[in-house]
Amino acid sequence: xxxxxKILFLCTGNSCxxxxxxxxxxxxxxxxxxxxSAGIEVRELDPNAVxxxxxxxxxxxxxxxxxxxxxxxxxxxxxxxxxxxxxxSCPVFPGKVKRLHVNFxxxxxxxxxxxxxxxxxxxxxxxxDEIRHFVETLPNVVEQ
Numbered sequence: 001x002x003x004x005x006k007i008l009f010l011c012t013g014n015s016c017x018x019x020x021x022x023x024x025x026x027x028x029x030x031x032x033x034x035x036x037s038a039g040i041e042v043r044e045l046d047p048n049a050v051x052x053x054x055x056x057x058x059x060x061x062x063x064x065x066x067x068x069x070x071x072x073x074x075x076x077x078x079x080x081x082x083x084x085x086x087x088x089s090c091p092v093f094p095g096k097v098k099r100l101h102v103n104f105x106x107x108x109x110x111x112x113x114x115x116x117x118x119x120x121x122x123x124x125x126x127x128x129d130e131i132r133h134f135v136e137t138l139p140n141v142v143e144q
Contacts, residue, residue, distance in 0.1 A: 004034040005077045007138070010086045014039030014065040016046040017082045017104050020128055023053050023060040024135040033138065036076075038068045040089045046108065052124040056132070082131070102134055 007025065011018035018037035025035035042065045053060045068091070078098040081087035087101040107124040114120035 004032055006034045006036070006074060008071060008074070008076045008079045009035065009037040010068065010079055010081045010090060011037070011039050011083050012085045012089075013041055013043030014067075015043040016049040016107055016124075017127065017131065018086075019045060019060050019063050019065070020049055020053055020131045021080070021082055021135060022063065023058045024132050025138065027058045028132070028135055029138055036071050036074065037063070038066045038071045040068060040086050042067045048107065048121060048124045049128075052121060052128045055125070056128060104130055104134075 009018040009021035009025070014037055018039065022035045022037035025033050029035075045060075045063060045065055050061050072091075072093075075095060076093060076097050078100060079090065079093055081090050081099070081101045082104050083106065084101075084103050087103070090099070093099075104127050105123070107127045112120075114123070
């Protein structure tokens, strides 16, 4: 059996984008990737992220937001920051850890100004789908 790549998705609060990325990676690339997610700080798991992921057939309701300190002992092959704030605050990891930054919009920000629940969820769905597309390209990205 091939060794799985250990990939950390890092975000500010580990409540939405990094959780979605971990969920997609586990769902789509679980045979080759061992995904983790964490945050520079910890916030509550975003219920709208859970909802839109469930709509797409991925259950992240059992996920728990984690602080970076909880996973820093893991020998990651790659750390992917999914927001600018985490990228700016990302510590140096020992060894030959590849770093990659891909900034995804923070769905709660535009959702706050939404005129309806459906309009708010549309922001989450868009980011969910963008993250899915990115995760689908991960084997190619990792090899670069």
